[in-house]
Amino acid sequence: MKVLVPVKRVLDYNIKARPKADGSGVELSGLKMSMNPFDEIAMEAAIRFKEAGQASEIIAISCGTQACQETLRTALALGADRAILVETDEALQPLAVAKLLKVLVLREQPGLVICGKQAIDDDANQTGQMLAALLGWAQATFASRIELGSDRASVTREIDGGLETLSITLPAVITTDLRLNEPRYATLPNIMKAKKKPLETLTPADLGVDVTSRLTLLKVAEPPARQGGIKVNDVAELLDKLKNEAKVI
């Protein structure tokens, strides 16, 4: 069974995101970019299926600028067999990505698509669900445990108040939650091997998908700064402040 893993290049999790001075987006220039952490988990899940003999080939896909090649090379170093870059300078929204992935799924015929439940840059949490809907496939989101059978998968997901286990038919789209696994490190020998693995570059036009934005970004701004707390000396002062400054009593 082929497994397809979409991976997104995002601002590194440990770097504090700041709006550009003109509010037109998030400042990215000169900052460390990494693979979306949820996609790393999806990648790790796929590799473990392959190591267990349940997956035959892992295809990593990234949609975006040429720099996404770097993210795909990381995926190849971690264990993907080949990679596809859908290259565009257009700012992609989840629906556009889902449409691109749909065409690639029809071309590659995987038995499973595993992706992160959301990307940490826009937190949209939509691409996996949209892809499943466009394909008419079963979906299981926020997976914290996956057991693959030959034509079904059992997926445990974390929900309010406990765990829910779904049995879904394959092919399917599964999105990963944080606790599914602990992603491995890319090792040097594998990084060197990854340089020789195939990386195909396509454009949205090659796939016949119109990726023009349907939404217009108006402005990106910092949340208003929170005021720090203060220490009061005694109860009388506290009451005074609650009454006259906070006006809550």
Place this chain on the structure above:
Amino acid sequence: MPFIEDLAEIVGPAGLITDPSDLAPYNTDWRGRYHGDAAVVVKPASTAEVAAVVRACHDHRIAVVPQGGNTSQCGASIPRLGHGEIILNLSRMNRILATDWDNDTLTCEAGTVLATVQNVARQGGHLFPLSIASEGSAEIGGIISTNAGGTAVLRYGNMRSLVLGLEVVLPDGQIWNGLRGLRKDNTGYDLKQWFIGAEGTLGIITAAVLRLFSLPHVRATAWVALDSPRDAVALLGYLKTRSGDRVTGFELVSRSALQMVLLHIPGSHDPLSQPSPWYVLVEMDDTDPGSDPHGVLESSLAEALRSGMIIDAALAQSEAQADTLWALREQISEAQKLEGISIKHDISVPVSRIPDLIEEATARLEAQYPGIRLLCFGHVGDGNLHYNLSKPNLLDNAAFIEQTLAVNRIVHDTVDRLGGSISAEHGIGQLKVDELVRYKNPVELELMKRIKHTLDPLGLMNPGKIFRTTK
């Protein structure tokens, strides 16, 4: 008692601790090895108050133990029993006094926590490079007084090379204001050097001018598996030729040290699938956002792999992975504490002699004490190793710990023969007073004592630390 009343008048009620239960944390070091009996902790809020307290102590002939974040490794911040010493704690003096971004300097009071200095510098787009495991508690005055080292010495030097100016309260209560932010100042003796690494025995540092650097924008971090410390030294030399001064971290970790972290620290994972006897954590960074330290590190390590210098390596692909690799290194001390007591050494030799040191000392110890477990880690880049020994079995270990003096003899004799130091970055404190006498050149020791006597003729400044005093 008029003395305490004098102190109370100087520092006010907020600056005086006399309640026994409140005194306890000040009278014990973090390892729980030393217990002092100071009946008073004074916490002055300004240099003038420090000077007044020291003058009062001078007048009453009371000895003073200066204390910062109390994270000392050798007991320098803890009073001795039965000497009626007081603790002068500088934690209330924690203000950043000035930043001069064009001069790349930051001036702060002695009680400022290291992490605060790092953060203030970073917010101003600068780097204060000193980094030690205790940076969330350790304070600048204590760090200067022990001339702390840490993980960035290879590139930026230890605390001594990061201090440009000092303000010091002398043992008689005079204030010396040497807060100059100069890199060149050849006007006679460089007096600040006397107080750096003096462990509070010559005066009390109250403020300092610190050197800042440009903030690196990109870093590359790798966890490298190799066969021996000899290969580690060879790799360091190779990386330095390949990348100039971009190598900022080069930390050796023995398999035993990694295993202890994996055992005791929840959530820690072995970065590589196959075990290896030794590891190094390598970090390169660069201030140029357009540079590619990842590429340099990757191609250098690939070459090292081809030539058989290394066995394997994991390269951090994100900042989070880089932090996780560093955590493995930084949690060794904590894991060690959870595992139990061991005989520890903080030693340095010329980088080229590190392999000889580990091979010789380990061979001699294994011959003498079969079944011994070596936990070795440290800053190979600057020649400093933490070389710690224990026995896996609890009962055997208790008997082994009793042999501390004999074990120290073997390790320190080897260090001495290889031209090394018995205290690389932790200082002498109370712990290594006798060792110092054994290994320090007598001329050097005599000069040190003369300096001590010149500045502190009454022997009131942190007595019993570095030297055993007669008073």
